[in-house]
Amino acid sequence: MNYLNEDIDSLNEKLAQGTLSADKLAQDTIDNIKKTDDKLNAWITVQEDAKPASNLDFDQNKLAGIPIAIKDNIITDGVKTTAASHILDNYIPVYDATVIERLKKAQVTFVGKTNMDEFAMGSSTEHSYFGITHNPWNLDKVPGGSSGGSAVAVASGQVVAALGSDTGGSIRQPSAFNGIFGIKPTYGRVSRWGLIAFASSLDEIGVMSKRAKTSAQVLNVIAGSDDHDSTLSTRAVPDFTKYIGQDVKGMHVAVVKEYMAAVDGDMRAVLQEQIDALEKAGAIITEVSLPLTKYAVPDYYIIASSEASSNLQRFDGIRYGYRAQNTKNLLDVYVKSRSEGFGEEVKRRIMLGSFALSAGSYDRFFRQASKVRTLICDEFDKIFAENDVIVGPTTTTPAFGIGSEISDPIKMYNNDILTISANLAGIPAASVPAGLVDGMPVGLQIMAKRFDEGSIFQVADFIERTNKFYEKTPTGMED
Numbered sequence: 328m329n330y331l332n333e334d335i336d337s338l339n340e341k342l343a344q345g346t347l348s349a350d351k352l353a354q355d356t357i358d359n360i361k362k363t364d365d366k367l368n369a370w371i372t373v374q375e376d377a378k379p380a381s382n383l384d385f386d387q388n389k390l391a392g393i394p395i396a397i398k399d400n401i402i403t404d405g406v407k408t409t410a411a412s413h414i415l416d417n418y419i420p421v422y423d424a425t426v427i428e429r430l431k432k433a434q435v436t437f438v439g440k441t442n443m444d445e446f447a448m449g450s451s452t453e454h455s456y457f458g459i460t461h462n463p464w465n466l467d468k469v470p471g472g473s474s475g476g477s478a479v480a481v482a483s484g485q486v487v488a489a490l491g492s493d494t495g496g497s498i499r500q501p502s503a504f505n506g507i508f509g510i511k512p513t514y515g516r517v518s519r520w521g522l523i524a525f526a527s528s529l530d531e532i533g534v535m536s537k538r539a540k541t542s543a544q545v546l547n548v549i550a551g552s553d554d555h556d557s558t559l560s561t562r563a564v565p566d567f568t569k570y571i572g573q574d575v576k577g578m579h580v581a582v583v584k585e586y587m588a589a590v591d592g593d594m595r596a597v598l599q600e601q602i603d604a605l606e607k608a609g610a611i612i613t614e615v616s617l618p619l620t621k622y623a624v625p626d627y628y629i630i631a632s633s634e635a636s637s638n639l640q641r642f643d644g645i646r647y648g649y650r651a652q653n654t655k656n657l658l659d660v661y662v663k664s665r666s667e668g669f670g671e672e673v674k675r676r677i678m679l680g681s682f683a684l685s686a687g688s689y690d691r692f693f694r695q696a697s698k699v700r701t702l703i704c705d706e707f708d709k710i711f712a713e714n715d716v717i718v719g720p721t722t723t724t725p726a727f728g729i730g731s732e733i734s735d736p737i738k739m740y741n742n743d744i745l746t747i748s749a750n751l752a753g754i755p756a757a758s759v760p761a762g763l764v765d766g767m768p769v770g771l772q773i774m775a776k777r778f779d780e781g782s783i784f785q786v787a788d789f790i791e792r793t794n795k796f797y798e799k800t801p802t803g804m805e806d
Contacts, residue, residue, distance in 0.1 A: 578610045586617070625696075722769070757787055
């Protein structure tokens with residue numbers, strides 16, 4: 328089974344009519360992953376004995392019997408969950424994340440856990456204890472990160488949809504690099520219970536797929552209130568699929584001049600073509616400014632690293648996970664277990680966060696970063712007072728070469744400059760394929776006001792129907 332020409336509706340129809348069995352679908356999916364993943368390394372764990380749920384109800388559950396991939400920082404009962412780290416390389420949880428519980432109720436078939444940057448810290452999926460993931464459009468290019476494995480599993484046709492997490496762009500950036508649709512919902516829309524924490528005020532679980540409607544169908548299942556997560560909104564979840572196919576006429580679309588200025592002429596032309604299509608269809612286009620964008624990267628990395636240094640204290644070699652050998656005392660256990668168990672990027676961010684939270688630095692760094700975050704939120708609120716969505720590039724470039732930036736952390740961090748503001752503000756954001764530049768996909772980012780994912784799906788679906796990028800297939804795996 329190759330999913331490049333399938334979506335949830337087409338699979339559900341075949342399963343309901345009996346022309347395809349859920350058992351065969353699961354086995355064919357596993358077989359295709361085993362056949363293709365030696366080139367891609369998109370998976371950490373493949374559940375070769377994956378079986379569909381019993382008594383599948385294809386009428387009530389659109390997702391029934393359909394295999395979906397899960398990023399390996401989302402807890403799954405009885406299935407190894409590593410966060411792509413040596414410190415958790417044999418960790419088997421004893422409970423399910425809330426999103427997994429809900430997918431199980433929807434009778435989804437789970438086929439495994441996808442590769443990622445360790446603890447979701449990275450923009451290229453090169454920071455994984457389990458090796459580098461490769462972009463299916465060009466195997467010498469990165470897939471983006473940290474949800475690179477999930478993006479590649481979808482883009483290469485291994486699965487129809489995947490869950491990812493997004494702390495500063497980790498769903499949208501790899502979606503752009505791989506030519507797929509990826510959405511991070513509003514902070515508080517999807518429960519974080521069971522997501523291995525990186526930065527608790529920024530982390531969000533979202534969906535990646537070839538088509539916007541597929542992501543809408545999955546988001547319908549996983550969104551909603553949860554007693555386990557006190558940051559979650561209790562507001563009702565709409566049917567996101569009702570926004571698919573709607574007209575964009577009359578919608579107010581803001582284009583951020585700082586975002587468009589950040590990309591070169593070829594990318595700008597591809598993106599402008601999509602914006603022109605919106606205007607031709609009756610959308611009202613306005614240029615706007617987000618001047619605080621230049622402060623987003625340092626602001627984000629102070630806040631995210633500070634929260635990471637706190638969240639990762641629990642990995643100490645005592646209760647679970649990797650424990651160093653040949654230690655002499657308790658302090659030795661802590662120091663050696665963390666030094667040997669964490670990768671270089673994780674240690675870098677723990678040290679940065681610990682410094683920002685220290686007594687002599689807290690007011691200078693973390694407190695100031697929190698104030699800037701509030702100002703960024705205010706900027707978005709002013710724009711959304713007059714506009715339905717904001718659009719612009721998802722990334723400043725197409726996918727870059729493997730190994731070309733990993734030795735320069737500052738350059739790597741700046742890859743997130745166009746995505747992290749949405750996390751700081753807690754607003755929903757997505758990337759939809761806009762076209763190709765030098766044979767590699769680029770994405771159009773769409774942002775909306777809090778809890779207005781519907782407008783994102785409306786615009787993204789229009790872009791899909793206009794450019795039909797979903798009909799293109801990755802070229803990097805051709806023999």
